[in-house]
Amino acid sequence: RTIDHADEEYYRNHPDEIDSYLATAFEEYAIDGNTPALLSSLRMIARVKGISALARKTGQSRSVIQKALSENGNPQFETVNTIVNAMGYGITLQKMDIHP
Numbered sequence: 001r002t003i004d005h006a007d008e009e010y011y012r013n014h015p016d017e018i019d020s021y022l023a024t025a026f027e028e029y030a031i032d033g034n035t036p037a038l039l040s041s042l043r044m045i046a047r048v049k050g051i052s053a054l055a056r057k058t059g060q061s062r063s064v065i066q067k068a069l070s071e072n073g074n075p076q077f078e079t080v081n082t083i084v085n086a087m088g089y090g091i092t093l094q095k096m097d098i099h100p
Contacts, residue, residue: 004044011048018045022089030096036071042083043069049087057086 011018025041028034046054046069055062065083068075075083081091 007044008048011045015048018048021045022087026091030094039069039071039073039075042080045087046083054083054086058082 011021022041022045025038029038043066046065051062051065054065058065060079060082064079067073068079068083084091
C-alpha cells in the first residue's frame with residue numbers, strides 16, 4: 001500500500017478534514033509555485049470524491065480530469081477552476097505577507 005492510498009483512505013474516513021488539507025495545499029502553492037505538488041493534492045482528493053462524479057459535474061470525461069491532474073498534467077486555469085468548483089470549492093484571492 002502506498003502513501004497515496006493511505007492518504008485517500010484517511011480522507012474518505014475523515015471528509016471533514018478535506019477543507020483544511022486543500023486550503024494548505026493552495027497556501028503552499030502560493031508560496032512555492034510547485035504545480036506538481038498542487039496537482040497531486042487535487043488528484044488525491046478527486047479520487048476521494050470520485051472521478052466519475054466529478055466528470056458528471058464538470059461535463060468533462062474521466063480521462064480529461066485524470067490527464068489534467070496527472071503528474072505530467074499542464075491544465076489550463078479554467079480546467080483547474082472547473083474541477084475545484086465540482087469538488088465544492090472556489091479559488092479566491094487572499095493577500096499574503098511574503099517577505100523575500
